[in-house]
Amino acid sequence: MSDPGSHMRMHEKLVLRIVAKRFIPFVLLFALYVQFHGDFGPGGGFQAGVIFAAGLILYGMIFGLGALHRVVPPRALEVAVAIGVLLYAGVGVATMMLGGNYLDYGVLDSHAPAHGQHLGILLVEGGVGITVAAVMLTIYSSFGGRERE
Amino acid sequence: MTLVLEASLFVFLLVIAVAITRTKDLFAAAMLSGIFSLASAGLFTLLDAVDVAFTEAAVGAGISTIVILGTLSLTDPVEIRTRRPLLPLGVVLLTGMALVWGTLDMPAFGDASAPIHLHVAPRYLSESGAAIGIPNVVTSILASYRGYDTLGELFVVTTAGIGVMLLLGRGESRP
Incomplete structure (x- = not known):
């Protein structure tokens, strides 16, 4: 679907290319907004990760998988998948180290448990966002990288 | 007003679902399933489930459609029908009736x-x-x-x- 040599040749379509170039920064910015505004409105790590991946997938569809892999190398995606989960699970280990239960964020701030909760939620939502975005991009590039049989 | 919108969205969902089963063009079916997700997201918003609606719009209408289209680019875009699918129709009808029967025990909406x-x-x-x-x-x-x-x-x-x-x-x- 995104193969530069295939019959579709998306990267030669001028309107698509210009619109995508103008559009992608806003998609990525919106993903970050959804990520960090999840405390106050709808959204959170999962939706933000999917939207961030969608922005990069749009780039991959228009400019080809090779261009996408120059922006995010497959090796980096693999590492990012693991980092997100480890960040989430690591917050749980940290709360145990500080004497609380697993994923009991209250102990992260010894003075105000609500601040600890805030910090814990920020970190685990970050972990969710990183892993979800990386997995979506991995799935896309795995499918897009296959030749038609 | 909300009730009218909800009812029309439900009818819209039904029309899209029937259209998906009728079309032989798999590209059209993929796009229709994306529209189905978007209409579901609208319905969830009306039901005050904004977080669910957001996820449905991002995952159902966005990523899923892309993944289905990606799969479609690796295979034939036209569905081949060999026989009338009576057995699957029976299974779907039975399952649907069982699900509706199950909801009769659920508390009323709201x-x-x-x-x-x-x-x-x-x-x-x-x-x-x-x-x-x-x-x-x-x-x-x-x-x-x-x-x-x-x-x-x-x-x-x-x-x-x-x-x-x-x-x-x-x-x-x-x-």
Whole structure:
């Protein structure tokens, strides 16, 4: 679907290319907004990760998988998948180290448990966002990288 | 007004679903399933489930459609029908009837005395503001009260990603 040599040749379509170039920064910015505004409105790590991946997938569809892999190398995606989960699970280990239960964020701030909760939620939502975005991009590039049989 | 919108969205969903089963063009079916998800997201918004609607719009209408289109580019875009699918139709009808029969036991829509509104929900609503300090109760529940479940979901997403990597490769083994 995104193969530069295939019959579709998306990267030669001028309107698509210009619109995508103008559009992608806003998609990525919106993903970050959804990520960090999840405390106050709808959204959170999962939706933000999917939207961030969608922005990069749009780039991959228009400019080809090779261009996408120059922006995010497959090796980096693999590492990012693991980092997100480890960040989430690591917050749980940290709360145990500080004497609380697993994923009991209250102990992260010894003075105000609500601040600890805030910090814990920020970190685990970050972990969710990183892993979800990386997995979506991995799935896309795995499918897009296959030749038609 | 809301009821009219909800009813028309339900009719719209039904029309799209029938159209998906009727069309032989798989590209059209993929796009229709994306539109189906978008209409569902609108319905969830009307039912005040904005977080669910957001996820449905991003995942159902966005990523799923892209993945289906990606799969479609590797195969034939026209559905081949060999015989009339009477057995699948029977299975679908039976399952649908069983599901509708199951919902007869559920509390009425918007019933304040439904079990789900009496167990832990009042505590979450009254306490989470002070205990967690976040205005969006949904985020408090997902990330803190139900932190284990969300971690489990993240493991599921990770497993799916690893599975795709193992089966299809990382997508860089192209000439």
